[in-house]
Amino acid sequence: MSQTALNRIYITLSGLVVAFIVLPLAIIVWSSFFANRILTFPPSGYTLDWYRRAWEMDAFRDGFLVSMQTAAVATCISLALGIPASLAIVRYPFPGRDFIQTLLLSPMIVPGIVGGAALFIAFIELEVLFDAQIAGTVGGLLMAHSLIALPWTVRLVTASLTGADRSIEEAAASLGASPLVIFRRVTLPSIRSGVIAAALFSFVISFxxxxxxxxLVGPGRTTLQIALVNYLEWNLDSTVAAVATVQIFIIGALLIISDRYAKLSRVF
Incomplete structure (x- = not known):
């Protein structure tokens, strides 16, 4: 088989994979404008009323705000813990380093439903031990979301630190710069792309x-994803598609902005 034929096969297969990924998203965006009272195809017309309806519903509006706040705080916590952890893993060999690195990445391996149940059981055991409520509180929810965001921070910042040039840090140290100054003025700018990528993906994973x-969510509070599941239990219209479309554009905008300043292709 000629090289030209192989290239055509490769391009065709790549196009099919991209279509497989993008087509469902395009259908969701399209269906969010259907005028049908019940989600059916073909549409009888098009309207923007589903977006207005979604925002007017307290469950979606409040769930969106809770999800945004939780994701923002979880991202900050994951960065505060993940950057020092990555520095220790890459720069300072110590016994058990490989085990700790594997442990930090374990939330990416465990299925989400299993991890959620395990955290709930662990929180209940801690409540019995310390006589303090954890499950169903804002603090418990933030701890859980920080836990699922932390592996992305460790993975991406570690990758950036591994590829960073240490000779610049050594030169700064030889000129009398303190470790804190070296980290703030040399190390952090050199891994900026990894930190921004880590913040982005931590936010998205939590959101x-x-x-x-x-x-783990408490009474009187709900996240956007739970609100979507509850709504789908009794309704089948384009409101869910409208909410999903907003999520798609938010995540897409974050990707574009981050790539503009951090060039995510250099990280992955």
Whole structure:
């Protein structure tokens, strides 16, 4: 088989994979404008009323705000813990380093529903031990979301640190710069792309999480994903598609902005 034929096969297969990924998203965006009272095809017309309806519903509006706040705080916590952890893993060999690195990445391996149930059981055991409520509180929810965001921070910042040039840091140290100054003025700018990518993916992973929130969210509070599941139990219209479309554009905008300043292709 000639090289030209192989290239055509490769391009065709790549196009099919991209279509397989993008087509469902395009259908969701399209269906969010259907005028049908019940989600059916073909549409009888098009309207923007589903977006207005979604925002007017307290469950979606409040769930969106809770998800945004939770994801923002979880991202900050994951960065505060993940950057020092990555520095220790890459720069300072110590016994058990490989085990700790594997342990930090374990939330990426465990299925979400299993992790949510395990965290809920662990929180209940801690409540019995310390006589303090954890499950169903804002603090418990933030701990859970920070836990699922932390592996992305460790993975991406570690990758950036591994590829960073240490000779610049050594030169700064030889000129009398303190470790804190070296980190702030040399190390952090050199891994900026990894930190921004870690913040982005930590935010997205927390924002779209369902399993941990389902087990740990408290009474009177709900995340956007739980609100979507509850709505789908009794309704089948384009309101859910409208909410999903907003999520798609938010995540897409974050990707574009981050790539503009951090060039995510250099990280992955």
């Amino acid at each position: 779209i999480d369902l399993e941990k929130s389902l087990f």
